[in-house]
Amino acid sequence: MHDGSFKTLKDVIEYYSDPYKFVQNPINMDTTLLKPLNLTQNEKDDLEAFLRSLTDRQFYKIKS
Numbered sequence: 001m002h003d004g005s006f007k008t009l010k011d012v013i014e015y016y017s018d019p020y021k022f023v024q025n026p027i028n029m030d031t032t033l034l035k036p037l038n039l040t041q042n043e044k045d046d047l048e049a050f051l052r053s054l055t056d057r058q059f060y061k062i063k064s
Helices: 007-017 041-053 059-061
Strands: none
Touching: 007 041
């Protein structure tokens, strides 16, 4: 995520699926996260595959 608190895309997806597994009794939590998404494993896998498909490896190689 933006602050480097999660090492993998899977970790980020797990967080958004159920943030309460990561932060108990959160303060100032974004109201859109109050109800966990509770994604199935298949939905998580599909979301990760979709997000990875957005990576333009050719552009990345040129810019990095």
